[in-house]
Amino acid sequence: KQEVTQIPAALSVPEGENLVLNCSFTDSAIYNLQWFRQDPGKGLTSLLLIQSSQREQTSGRLNASLDKSSGRSTLYIAASQPGDSATYLCAVTTGRRALTFGSGTRLQVQP
């Protein structure tokens, strides 16, 4: 059974800092890995999708990498802003289409 772990559980940084969020998964036979942002009491906003054949994806200040063989992904956020404060979720698909989610990293960017 696929398990997804995210470290750290919470992170507080000053504005402007570059930061890295980590995601690991136990079954390396994934099809896709997707990063989401969740604001308190709100839905999930898709940030980046990495397909299993890809090593990384970039969108603006966000860069996600995937190392399938070691079961790891990182989300790099450059020049963090207070508006980046949210919970970041990592999720994978294995074989079937259902996403398996991690518990998330709660990010607070201090102005």
Add this chain to the structure above:
Amino acid sequence: EPEVTQTPSHQVTQMGQEVILRCVPISNHLYFYWYRQILGQKVEFLVSFYNNEISEKSEIFDDQFSVERPDGSNFTLKIRSTKLEDSAMYFCASQVYTYEQYFGPGTRLTVT
């Protein structure tokens, strides 16, 4: 930009009552999903739906749950007899082929 919509945003119901949660997926999407998130816990998969039938379901999705696509736009989740432990945020998602899943804003279900 097209988005997934869900109604209602908040539903309060008494234990044992039936509830129907509604979703309008993005119009050209083919795969539809329901997930739930109990407060403070991970987002969990419930069911996926393709070509007018269930393609996958989790252990959570027992006989109390059902899904339907009654017309070309709506996608519903019905809980026949709600329990206290059904209280959660329910998210609908839709997808084209193997690309990103797009999530709706969720329906907060409170069972009293």
